[in-house]
Amino acid sequence: MKMQAEVIREGELEKRSDSLFQLWKKKLVVLTKDSLSLFPDGHKRAKGKELGFGSILKVDCVERTGKYIYFTIVTKDRKEIDFRCPDQSCWNASITMALIDFQNKRAIQDFKSRQEMEQAAGKR
Template identity: 80%
Template sequence: MKGPGAASPSEVIREGELEKRSDSLFQLWKKKAVVLSKDSLSLFSPEAGKARGGGGKELRFGSIQKVDCVERTGKYVYFTIVTTDRKEIDFRCPGESCWNASITMALIDFQNKRAIEDFKSPGAR
């Protein structure tokens, strides 16, 4: 299966919707269509959807350090994706959707595979 907007084919793990906090002064929550694959989380505006060239943003797992700051309130689970350059991106989802767990598990799987590859490669640190 091909991940929308991805440079290379990647297996889609899950598709759905998250809310992302904007970087603007008012920090409004904006709905995003999301596609979780084995190597990235792709975000699209709901209007553009997953259409090719839909102006999406791809967060590759190689640039993500961790999923952090998980907090559950009555209706939502709030979590932060921390990038390797220390940028924080805030998300929320309905509590029953467990998006934070899906992203965390995919990230751990990616990091484990990368660690094994690094270990097996002759020039490993």
Template identity: 75%
Template sequence: MEGKLEKRSDNLLQFWRKKLCVLTKDSLNMFADGQKKTKCKELKFQSIKKLDCVERTGKYIYFTIVTTDNKEIDFRCPDESSWNAAITMALIDFQNKEALQTFRSRQNSERRVAPCK
């Protein structure tokens, strides 16, 4: 998925800044200038705990991404877009794949250490 999202700045005035965002299978990439020419800020799914506080008000959907170090990053998007749902589904898919990989590696290590009879 690719398109515009607005991110609330961390400074005292907390302006909403437009970002060109690209959702991949393992991250949300944000480009400051609205084009893919500049270096992007990459928010990797491994550093995201959850997407929280989804709220519809008027023409916007507001949501918060909570990172593993409990930092909250606020976003908003037009009401007709589905960014919050797309990010949630991509995050769940990523977390499921990570859990499956962890389970398989644990199973393989237990098989190697199994006692002889």
């Protein structure tokens, strides 16, 4: 059984579709310490798409208009996913902070692993 991750934030975001017309579609979004999950119909009953922070490179290209903040999530395989949110909601900042926190924790784990391996190699 998968442990339920702690929810940092939950709400609505608009995602630009990959279709020819590139329409904006509302998604229910759940932000946790490890991922961003998108649900198509505004309900968590439907199968959501999970973007794990391990596969995200950065949050990029923040642009403000009068009504919206537009931003792009860039994955490690260089796929760009465009989002927009109401100007005051600051979803881009929430996602960026959670991503940085995840990347910092991963860097610390990697550093500790390297130290332990070097210490183990030195004891032989």
